[in-house]
Amino acid sequence: MGSVPTKQGRFGLYGGRYVPETLMPALLELEKEYSSAKKDRRFQSELAYYLKHYVGRPTSLYFAQRLTKRLGGAKIYLKREDLCHTGAHKINNAIGQGLLAQRMKKLRIIAETGAGQHGVATATVAAMFGLQCEVYMGTEDMQRQALNVFRMRLLGSTVTGVDAGSRTLKDAISEAMRDWTTNIRTTHYILGSVLGAHPYPMMIRDFQSIIGRETRRQILAAEGRLPDCLIACVGGGSNAIGLFHAFIRDKKVKMVGVEAGGLGVASGKHAARFAGGKPGVLQGTMTYLLQGDDGQVNLTHSVSAGLDYAAIGPEHSYLRDQGRAEYTSVTDDEAMAAFDLLAREEGIMPALESAHAIAYTVKVAPTMKKNQLLVVNLSGRGDKDVQQIANMRGITL
Amino acid sequence: MTSKLDHTFATLRQRGEKALIAYVMAGDPSLQDTEQLVVELEQAGADIIELGVPFSDPIADGPVIQQAAERALRSGTSLRTILSMVTRLRARTQIPLILMAYYNNIHAFGPERFCHEAAQAGVDGVIMPDMPPDEAGPLRGPAAAAGLPLIFLLAPTSTEERRTFVARQSQGFVYYVSLTGITGAKLHNMADVAKNVEKIRKVTRVPVAVGFGVATPEDAAKVAAIADGVIVGSAIVKQIAAYGQKPEMVKHVAGFVRSLKAAMRAAQSKPR
Ligand SMILES: Cc1ncc(COP(=O)(O)O)c(C=O)c1O
Numbered sequence: 203m204g205s206v207p208t209k210q211g212r213f214g215l216y217g218g219r220y221v222p223e224t225l226m227p228a229l230l231e232l233e234k235e236y237s238s239a240k241k242d243r244r245f246q247s248e249l250a251y252y253l254k255h256y257v258g259r260p261t262s263l264y265f266a267q268r269l270t271k272r273l274g275g276a277k278i279y280l281k282r283e284d285l286c287h288t289g290a291h292k293i294n295n296a297i298g299q300g301l302l303a304q305r306m307k308k309l310r311i312i313a314e315t316g317a318g319q320h321g322v323a324t325a326t327v328a329a330m331f332g333l334q335c336e337v338y339m340g341t342e343d344m345q346r347q348a349l350n351v352f353r354m355r356l357l358g359s360t361v362t363g364v365d366a367g368s369r370t371l372k373d374a375i376s377e378a379m380r381d382w383t384t385n386i387r388t389t390h391y392i393l394g395s396v397l398g399a400h401p402y403p404m405m406i407r408d409f410q411s412i413i414g415r416e417t418r419r420q421i422l423a424a425e426g427r428l429p430d431c432l433i434a435c436v437g438g439g440s441n442a443i444g445l446f447h448a449f450i451r452d453k454k455v456k457m458v459g460v461e462a463g464g465l466g467v468a469s470g471k472h473a474a475r476f477a478g479g480k481p482g483v484l485q486g487t488m489t490y491l492l493q494g495d496d497g498q499v500n501l502t503h504s505v506s507a508g509l510d511y512a513a514i515g516p517e518h519s520y521l522r523d524q525g526r527a528e529y530t531s532v533t534d535d536e537a538m539a540a541f542d543l544l545a546r547e548e549g550i551m552p553a554l555e556s557a558h559a560i561a562y563t564v565k566v567a568p569t570m571k572k573n574q575l576l577v578v579n580l581s582g583r584g585d586k587d588v589q590q591i592a593n594m595r596g597i598t599l
Numbered sequence: 600m601t602s603k604l605d606h607t608f609a610t611l612r613q614r615g616e617k618a619l620i621a622y623v624m625a626g627d628p629s630l631q632d633t634e635q636l637v638v639e640l641e642q643a644g645a646d647i648i649e650l651g652v653p654f655s656d657p658i659a660d661g662p663v664i665q666q667a668a669e670r671a672l673r674s675g676t677s678l679r680t681i682l683s684m685v686t687r688l689r690a691r692t693q694i695p696l697i698l699m700a701y702y703n704n705i706h707a708f709g710p711e712r713f714c715h716e717a718a719q720a721g722v723d724g725v726i727m728p729d730m731p732p733d734e735a736g737p738l739r740g741p742a743a744a745a746g747l748p749l750i751f752l753l754a755p756t757s758t759e760e761r762r763t764f765v766a767r768q769s770q771g772f773v774y775y776v777s778l779t780g781i782t783g784a785k786l787h788n789m790a791d792v793a794k795n796v797e798k799i800r801k802v803t804r805v806p807v808a809v810g811f812g813v814a815t816p817e818d819a820a821k822v823a824a825i826a827d828g829v830i831v832g833s834a835i836v837k838q839i840a841a842y843g844q845k846p847e848m849v850k851h852v853a854g855f856v857r858s859l860k861a862a863m864r865a866a867q868s869k870p871r
Contacts, residue, residue, distance in 0.1 A: 210733070220702055220729045222659045224754035224779055227761060366665060372656065379658045384780040386756055483703045483729070484656060496677040497707025498655040 206520060211400020214523060216516035219399040220483045224383050232390075233401040235306050240408070245301065252297045253412065256330065257287045259294075261413075263420035263577070268547045269563075276430065276570035278563060280550070280580045281417050281445065290553060290582030291413060291441045293323035296392055298409035300327035303390035310334045310389045314378040316343055316371030316437065317508035317555060318350025319582055320394030325359035327392075335359040338377045342369035343507045346590050368501045371437075371511045375485050395438025396515035399486030403516050410444025417577055418448045425575055431456040431566070434579035435558040436529065437473075437508045439515035441581035446527060456528070459518060460562045462504035463531035471503035474531040475514040476522060482513075489516040505534035505594075506554035508582075532561040540564055541584060541591070551584035602748050603695050603723045604771035607646060608806045608827060615867055617823040619644060619860050620808055622699065622832035624651040624667035626676025628844055630684050635849050636839075641694045643853040644860030649726070649830065650685075652678055652700035659728035661783030663833040667840065678704050678713070682720040689721040697724035697750065697771075702734075711741040718745035724771045726750045732768040753799060755779050755791065766803035772828055773799055777811045783833035786812030793825040816862030823863040831859055 206213045219229055239245040253259040261282045270278045283291040296313075303311050311333050315321030321337040328335030337354055341363040344351050354361050367373040375397070382391040396403040396410075421429055432449060434442035436459040449455045464472030472478065475490040482491035484499055492500040492512040504510040521527035532540075537554060540561035545551045552560055559578050567576055584591075592599050611618050621640050625633050637648050653671035657664065678700065685696055698717065705713045705727070717725065725747060730738075732751050742749050748770035753762055756779055766773050777792045778784055786792070792809060799807050808828025813819055815834070822829045838855050842848035 218734050219731065220734055221731065222728050222754070222776075223731055223752045223761070223765065224756050224776060226731050226733070226754075227756045227758050367655065376656050376658050380661070380781045383659070384784065386779055482706055483701075485658060486729070488706075491703070493703070493707065495707065496679070497704040498672065499703070 206517065207400060207404050211404065213517045213520035215481065216487070216489045216519040217400055217403060218488050219486060220488065221399045221486045222383060224386060225399070228386050229399055229401065231306070236302060236401055236405050239302060239305060245305070248301060249298055253294065257293050257297065258285060259412065260416045260420070261285045263417055263424065265424070266548050269544065272547055273564060273567040275567040275572065276574040276576040277572070278567055279421065279429070279575065279577045281413060281577055283413060283441065283579060283581050284550070284552065284556070284583035288319070288323045288326050289585060290319040290323065291410060291444060292320040292394055293326065294412055294444070295394065295406050295409040295440060296320070296323040296327040299390065299392040300331050300333065303333065303392070304331060306390060308388060308390035310385065311392050312336045312338065312378050312381050312389055313392045313394060314338045314371065314374035315394060316374065316510060317506065317553065318343070318347040318354070318586060319508065319553070321361070322350050322353050322357070324392050324394070325354040325357040328359060329357045336381070337361050338364050338374040338381070340364050340369040340371060340373050343371065343374070347507055347586060349589055350586050370502070370507065372499065379485065395440040396443050396517060397438040397485065397487060397513065403487065406440050407443045407447060407517060410440045411447040413441065413444035413579065414446060414448030417445060421575065421577060427575070428452055428455050429575040429577045430570070431458060432577050433458050433460065433559050433563055435460045435509060435555045435581060436514060436518060437511055437555060439518045441579050443515060443517055445577070445579045450526065457526065458562065459527055459529045460558045461529060461531040462506060462509035462558060463533040464503040466533055467531060472531065473502040473504045473510050473512065475512070476529045477531060481519065484513045487513070487516050489519045490514050505537060506558065508553070508555040509558060530562060532558050536561040550580070552580055553582035553584050554587045556581045602746070602771055604647070604748060607695050608772065611646060617826065617863055617867060618646040618808065618828035619819070619856070619863060620647040620649055620810070620828050620830040621645040621835055621856055622649040622651060622830060623839065624653060624664065624671050624836055625681045625684065626653060626671030626674050627667045627836070627839060628670055629674045630676060630680060632848065634684055634688055636852060637688055637694065637696070638691055639849050639853040640856050641692055643856040645694070645856050647695045647697065647828070649697050649699050649832070650681060652681060652698055652704050654701040654704055657701060659781055661781045661833065663783045663836050663840070667836045678708050682716055682722070685720040685722055695723040696721065697726060698722055699726045699728065702727050702730045710738050714738065714741035714745040714747050718747045722747065724748040724750050726752070726774060728752065732765055750774055752776055755795060762799060763802045766799050766805070769803070769805060772806040772808045773803060774830070775799060775807055775809045775826070777809050777813070780811065782811055784812050786814070786818060789821050792822070796826050816858045819859045820862040820866035823866050829863060
């Protein structure tokens, strides 16, 4: 397996740049600017500075002793991205792209958000760097993540509701792309996951790969060996690729991505792209996509807004085709049960997205040996979901 | 290879006219209506018809065409039923018909099968708003084999390098997007459009048509003065939406198209 992507942004068959011509020059410029920033010592040290002092990195790799004991199999470590400033891994990317925006002298930034975590991270970075910020969010997501909508507004950002299609993440991305097309000369689009046209999937992977680099160091320090298995939830796939990337060449380290099984794959109400999809093109990239026979994109369902999306990052399609990573799904109910379990066993409330990774851990850890090591990416904290969980349980706060 | 589009532009040039390219969303409100619209719009003066293929996630379109796509999808329209309509239309009219389709619809149909069946049905060209020539590799062979022109787009943001690259690959005509934005936005900088059209002419001999933001007979006349073709989309789709299923819809839209063409002709006959 060579290094991906290619110069054209291809991960095998996947990726590329399927965008209107208006955006092409901006994507080419972004690619150039990013590759020069990547080699620029000053940019890298600035990025490192903010990640350390503002985000609070490195995040800890925490041995979940009680969960391990309860499940009775592999030794479980949690990579605590929930401890990042703003509560999820999303800020690793937002800081990186915020610095790039300034480098390109783009003083207005836009973003899409599903769960609101990327929106909050972008709004936060915008406030900190003094940039103007507008965040697009499906109106369905605005309802289930009302707390994050208010947080973004408190941070000085404009939140614009998107009422089209399924009124979720996919529609927010389309609207952000339309804004970018219109305001391309003044605006940088901070996409929140390893999606969209090249160079986004590569660049966002690079910004998130700090997760895996730290994990590698931390597990070697704690255990003197690499983990047997990595587990992460996969919406677009940025927290997963962030954890996986530093381990890709370590063939003995198994990697599992967990998609949203919603009400069950058989019900059709889910976001399990590998179970129900086939390759197609959505929002700039070729990848596995939930679609009908005629190429219309299907509506998706997940209890977790951050996983509720019809396509998956192109590099994941590639890793799956190569057999380097495996993908599975868990249902809404399994994720909800995992939320409770982690809250009660470890005193950690995971984001509903991350709860999907925990739910798969619940299934797989007991089948593993006690001396085997599991690392689960705890991509975010569950504070944002408390209101939604209360509503689901018929409790008024 | 000369295509029907080449022929249309050449004939118009001889007559001292510019091409009016009318966009309608296929299947909005129904494919029967679209079929009737094509016939009537030709009568009203349209030289080329662009048939939108409805897609669930049209990133290059503003609300007017987004909603038209939603209506078309609700009426059960798909690429397959659109191609059947084109076959039926070919018994009634020979006006050039081009499809405007997001790539995923073509990808799902199968690029090779699409080129073959589209050409067979009587489609004269394809525009894909989310497919720059950089990604068109898999379509090029099948399109050439079927004799189906691939029409590419240029934008105000295109650099000189891209202008040359894209214009040289575009067949039939080059679609110049008049503004940085999505369909249905307002066109305000005509001088800028003129400058860019001139720049495109320097790198290719295929005709240049201008679209996005051309909404009124006055706009159409102004664009006709500088380009070979005038593409009107959202403004027509808006009229279709306003009348919907009402029996006078086709007549009304044809009237609007007639006024566009009349303004273009008047502008052309005036000495420059
Ligand atoms: C906490 C958390 N985890 C995971 C995700 C899913 O995104 P990705 O797959 O890019 O990590 C989100 C997205 O909103 C999130 O907020």
